[in-house]
Amino acid sequence: MTRPNDVGGSDGFGPVDDRTDDVVFHEPWERQVFGLMMGFSATGRAGDATIRDAVDRMAPGHYLSATYWERWLTGLATIRVDQGITTAEELAERAGGPFPLGSPPAPPAALLALVDPEDAEPGPRFERGDEVRVRAWHPAGHTRCPRYAQGRTGTVVRRNARHALPDLEVATGAIRSEHTYCVRFEAADLWGEGASAHEVV
Numbered sequence: 097m098t099r100p101n102d103v104g105g106s107d108g109f110g111p112v113d114d115r116t117d118d119v120v121f122h123e124p125w126e127r128q129v130f131g132l133m134m135g136f137s138a139t140g141r142a143g144d145a146t147i148r149d150a151v152d153r154m155a156p157g158h159y160l161s162a163t164y165w166e167r168w169l170t171g172l173a174t175i176r177v178d179q180g181i182t183t184a185e186e187l188a189e190r191a192g193g194p195f196p197l198g199s200p201p202a203p204p205a206a207l208l209a210l211v212d213p214e215d216a217e218p219g220p221r222f223e224r225g226d227e228v229r230v231r232a233w234h235p236a237g238h239t240r241c242p243r244y245a246q247g248r249t250g251t252v253v254r255r256n257a258r259h260a261l262p263d264l265e266v267a268t269g270a271i272r273s274e275h276t277y278c279v280r281f282e283a284a285d286l287w288g289e290g291a292s293a294h295e296v297v
Contacts (some may be wrong), residue, residue, distance in 0.1 A: 100156035102243045109160075126165035133168055142175050145262035150174040153198030174198040201266075220275040226252045228279060239263045248285055254278040 121127045136142060142150075151159075151171035159167065174197045176182045187195035222228055232247035233239075240262055258273040265271055283291035 100154065100159035101152050121165075122163075126163075129165045129169045129172070133172055136172060136175075141179060143265065145260075145265045146175065147171050148262070149201070149266045150178070150198050153201070155196065155199070158196050170196060170198060220255055222252045222255070222275075222277055224252055224254060228252060228277075230279075244286055245281065248281055250279040250281040250285070252277050253280045 151167045154170055173187055177184055177197055178201060184197060227249060229249045230245045230247060256276040256278060259276050260271045261274050281297045283295035283297060286297055
């Protein structure tokens with residue numbers, strides 16, 4: 097696991113909560129965090145990928161015990177410290193005690209060694225029916241590739257629209273559009289012998 101949010105397919109975290117009757121905001125401060133996050137994003141100083149990266153950098157124990165909006169508050173505060181807008185000392189003073197922040201951002205070298213930011217990828221590399229293998233890698237920086245899919249082989253079932261690669265955006269600040277695909281994995285290829293033979297991801 098490279099980040100505390102990458103627990104898909106892991107045991108020991110208990111049942112998934114039933115959120116059918118859940119509400120978006122449980123406390124007034126959560127609504128304020130949402131407003132702060134949207135306002136800060138509108139300044140252009142941090143996009144969704146950067147904010148998610150800061151949330152992912154929370155200490156594992158804090159991340160797993162925090163509520164949804166507490167994670168976003170920690171991520172937003174971490175970015176503001178990273179960018180020199182405020183200091184950890186100022187946050188602690190306003191909070192009346194220690195204010196937990198995420199770890200410093202990882203250097204982009206590990207990601208850039210595998211992803212060339214100059215490669216514009218003019219055409220799609222894969223088509224429906226192609227067999228593809230997910231790269232097995234565990235970069236210190238932000239990645240959207242779940243641990244359980246790394247190194248696994250699947251089949252392209254659809255070519256989607258082009259989208260920016262969040263991993264590259266976090267590492268370099270570059271916004272590059274890439275071809276994206278829907279890939280089907282047999283459950284047994286991901287989870288082993290205990291998986292149903294009739295299920296796919």
